Amino acid sequence: MSLGKKELQGKRVLVFGSGISGIGAAKLLEAAEAQVVLYDGNEKLEIEAVRGKLPEASSCEIILGELTDQVISTLDLAVMSPGVPLDIPPVERMQAAGVPVWGEVELAYRMSEGTVLAITGTNGKTTTTALLGEIMKAYTDSVFVVGNIGNPYTEAALSMTEDSYTVAEISSFQLETAHTFAPHVSAILNITEDHLNRHHTMAEYIRVKELIAANQTKDDYCILNYEDEELRGFGSRCPAKVVFFSSQRKLEEGVYLDGTSIVFKKEAEEIELVRTEELKLLGQHNYENVMAAAAMAYCAGVPREIIRKAASAFRAVAHRIEFVEEIDGVAYYNDSKGTNPDAAIKGIQAMNRPTLLIGGGYDKESSYEEWIQSFDGKVKYLVLIGQTREKIEQAAHDCGFYQTILADSLEEAVKICAEKAQKGDAVLLSPACASWGQFDNYEQRGDCFKEYVRKLQK
Numbered sequence: 001m002s003l004g005k006k007e008l009q010g011k012r013v014l015v016f017g018s019g020i021s022g023i024g025a026a027k028l029l030e031a032a033e034a035q036v037v038l039y040d041g042n043e044k045l046e047i048e049a050v051r052g053k054l055p056e057a058s059s060c061e062i063i064l065g066e067l068t069d070q071v072i073s074t075l076d077l078a079v080m081s082p083g084v085p086l087d088i089p090p091v092e093r094m095q096a097a098g099v100p101v102w103g104e105v106e107l108a109y110r111m112s113e114g115t116v117l118a119i120t121g122t123n124g125k126t127t128t129t130a131l132l133g134e135i136m137k138a139y140t141d142s143v144f145v146v147g148n149i150g151n152p153y154t155e156a157a158l159s160m161t162e163d164s165y166t167v168a169e170i171s172s173f174q175l176e177t178a179h180t181f182a183p184h185v186s187a188i189l190n191i192t193e194d195h196l197n198r199h200h201t202m203a204e205y206i207r208v209k210e211l212i213a214a215n216q217t218k219d220d221y222c223i224l225n226y227e228d229e230e231l232r233g234f235g236s237r238c239p240a241k242v243v244f245f246s247s248q249r250k251l252e253e254g255v256y257l258d259g260t261s262i263v264f265k266k267e268a269e270e271i272e273l274v275r276t277e278e279l280k281l282l283g284q285h286n287y288e289n290v291m292a293a294a295a296m297a298y299c300a301g302v303p304r305e306i307i308r309k310a311a312s313a314f315r316a317v318a319h320r321i322e323f324v325e326e327i328d329g330v331a332y333y334n335d336s337k338g339t340n341p342d343a344a345i346k347g348i349q350a351m352n353r354p355t356l357l358i359g360g361g362y363d364k365e366s367s368y369e370e371w372i373q374s375f376d377g378k379v380k381y382l383v384l385i386g387q388t389r390e391k392i393e394q395a396a397h398d399c400g401f402y403q404t405i406l407a408d409s410l411e412e413a414v415k416i417c418a419e420k421a422q423k424g425d426a427v428l429l430s431p432a433c434a435s436w437g438q439f440d441n442y443e444q445r446g447d448c449f450k451e452y453v454r455k456l457q458k
Contacts, residue, residue, distance in 0.1 A: 007110075008032040012074055014039050014099075016091070017081025018062075023053045024152035025079045025104045026060055028111055031158055036060045037075070039067055041090065067093070075099045079107050082148075082173035103177025105170060108153035110180065114142070114164030117296050120175065120212045121189025121225075123343040124289045125149075127281070128189060129169035130317050132293040135310040136165045139302045143167065148174065165300070175211040182215035185296045186240065187223035189288065191230050192342035206230055216240035221299040223292050226251060243299060245291040247284050255295045262291055264298055273304055278312040282321070283350040319446035321350050321430075324453050329423030332453045335430035336446030340364065341371040347430030354380050355426045356417040358410070361386040361433030361445075368395040371432050381405055381420055383413045388433050410438070410445065414452040427453075 011034050015026045018040040029036045036059075038050065043065030050062050063071065067090040078094050078101045080086070086101070095101060109116070117136070119129050126149055133145035144160060146153040147168040160166060168183070175181075191209055213222045222240035224231040227248050235242045244254035255264050255273070264271045273294045276287060290311055297307050316322060317337075324332040335347040339361075348357065348371075357379050359371075372382075372395060383405045384392050393404045407413040410429075417427040429449045439445040 008034045008077075011035065011076040012037065013077045013079060014067075014071075014075050014094075015079050015081075016040075017084050018045065018050045018053065019081055019083065021081040021083075021104045021152050021154070024154035025081070025107055026054060026058070028107060028154040028157055029079070030055075030058060030060065032111060034077075037063060037071070039063045039071075041065065041067070069093065069097075072097050072099065077102065079104060080177050082171060086176060101177055102179065103174050104152065104154050105147065105168070105174045106178045106181055108146075108157040109178070109182075112153075112157035112160040112164075112166065113162045114160045114166055115300065116166045116168060116181075116183040117185045117300060118147075118168045118170050118181075118183035118212055119187045119189065119292070119296070120170045120172070120209055121187070122192045122209075122340065123346060124189045124285060124292070125169045125171075126337065127286065127317050127320055128187065128289040128293045129167055131289065131311065131314050132296055133167045134314050135293060135297045135302060135307055136167055136300070138306050138310040139297070140165060147171075170212060172205060172208045175208050178211060180215060181212075182217075183212070183220070185221045185223065185299050186212045186216060187292045187296055188212060188225070188228075188231055188234070189292055190225050190228050190342075192340070210234055210238075213238050213240050221296075223255075223295045223299070225288065225292075226254065243295050245288065245295055247288050247291070255291045257287055257291070262287065262294060264295065271298075271304055273298065274308045274311045278308070280312075280315050282316075283346065285346040285350075286316070319442060321347055322446070324450050325457070327418070327453070327456050329425075330418070330421040331426045333426060333428045333430075334446045334449050335428060336435070336442045336449060338430040338432060339434050339442055341366050341368055341432045344371050344430045344432035345374045347428060348374055348376075348378060351378055351426050351428060353424060353426040354378060354422075355428050356381045356383065356421050358383045358385065358413045358417065358427070358429045358449075359431045359433070360384040360389045360392055361431045361438065362436040363388045363391065364434055366432070368392050368432060369399055372396050372399045372401050375401065379403070380425065381417070383407055383416050385410055385413050385438070386431075386433060387437055392432070410448055411452045414449065414456070418456050 013034045014037045136143045142164040144156040148171040149169040220240040226244035226246040260276045319337040322334040338344040338347045435445040
């Protein structure tokens, strides 16, 4: 790989966005001896505060606020942070001027070496990426777990060698600006409605997700969920060798759940990879995550016994149906990573007690009826917060669910649930919405929830 270093030397490159991804991209470009312009449209930021995120020796030019045509005319390349939409005027003006637009994943891929294993999907990405990372670390020494999981790909790129394995969680936002990115093993876990405020239509969202396999060949592998109709169709036109996984049926070839065994069937051979009773992960959605990670590892050449041991030792990631405390016989669970209705459906399906559910947040233009219909008699109260609270309440009432309470904050929602819960109940934060507006990210929202729950003990 490593196409980029010489190609970028002396080039004038604009990095769009001064968050974690943007700073990582700027550092990587400076290491490649590019002339870097770090740009952020937020004119309220202070140049010195942005400069403080960069290394002391950095010679980055920093521009805040307006991006002028004069600056655009000097650029050889723009590198986008994933949070920046491509249909805003400054980006459209760069594209109209013929400036190539890469994402930070494209930049890191071109500047790094080794074997890439990449995961996308609406839900389950973080758990699958973290698990695959642990399997690969049990197999070999040089492993980097990067991407949407919180470790910028750009930060690690220069440390990678041809013997390295990169396990990357890749979002749809990152795939929009990938051009040559070609993992040896990719996976699309599922595709359900999400991020329509960015992609506008489901057809476009699906198209972008499928880009993870666009540059693969028949020497590569793509792991797909057989139970997802879109992905089953994609299997016939995917350029890589397709390996399906299924939690619902035995497959002629692929990975499936056979009772309590996760089995990889290849031609006439059936290989048991792991048994569900050995796992510390709960719920069918997690068994699907294990199938995907195990299939990816197996296709990358990892022996079955290493896969089994690493999968058996793996614990759930923070903020995904994470047990917090039991207080007065009430169990509290943090599922702050349930940032869309489909993820939140998985959260409520994993509950095995009567549940008081906290939902709501930033509006990504999702519909909530299917989530509410999945309550299946388990939800005693739905306590709603954030920008979407009235919209979700209306959807609940339209579905015949009237046990809704509006709260002004997450802390107030936790207190309401604690007052109304009885011994043997669960309180679940599983918002079905993004955290923005009230919180910086879902991690901060989950951490605040845990703090408010622990305060109840005092």
